[in-house]
Amino acid sequence: MKIRQFKNHDKTALAKLFLESRVHSWHWLDSSKWSLEDFEKLTQDEVIFVAEQDQQYLGFASIYLQDNFLHHLFVAPNVQNHGVGAELLGSAEQLFSGTGYLKCLTENYQALNFYQKHRWKIIDTGHCEDGDYYLMSKEK
Structure with missing residues (x-):
């Protein structure tokens, strides 16, 4: 598996992976308004890492560096629990200049367990259009 920086030619494949992964991982939400265009809109101005192997897209992580x-962090459903998420998370954490932050939907138990396993801590709670979330942090 290779982790590398996003290139413009990745956009179409990652848009499909993003949509498919959200539908799979956030099954309790209404996905009828989600579209392939969401990837570009929701990752604008972010650093994106891509995980690939044998010319297959495995997942991606996008980081808003300023904060x-x-x-x-999304992994294709067919390769979850194979270390892809951990590699992407490690690459993202290396970019942080200090404490890292993320939001994890409270209903997303699999993601919550994943982040806690990698020593992320819940520091607050909040609400967004997708539901309740945990604000999590990890010291550099």
Whole structure:
């Protein structure tokens, strides 16, 4: 598996992976308004890491560097629990200049367990259009 920086030619494949992964991972939400265009809109001005192997896209992470904020980390459903998320998370954490932050939907138990396993701590709660979330942090 290779982790690398996003290139413009990745956009179409990652848009499909993003949509498919959200539908799979956030199954309790209404996905009828989600579209392929969401990837470009929701990762604008972010650093994006891409995980790939044998010319297959495995996942991506997008980071809003100004706030040390991991905005998205999605892994293709067929390769979850194979270390892809951990590699992407490690790459994102290396970019943080200080404490890193992320939001994890409270209903997303699999993601919550994943982040806690990687020593992220819940520091607050909040609410967004997708529901309640935990604000999590990890010291550099």
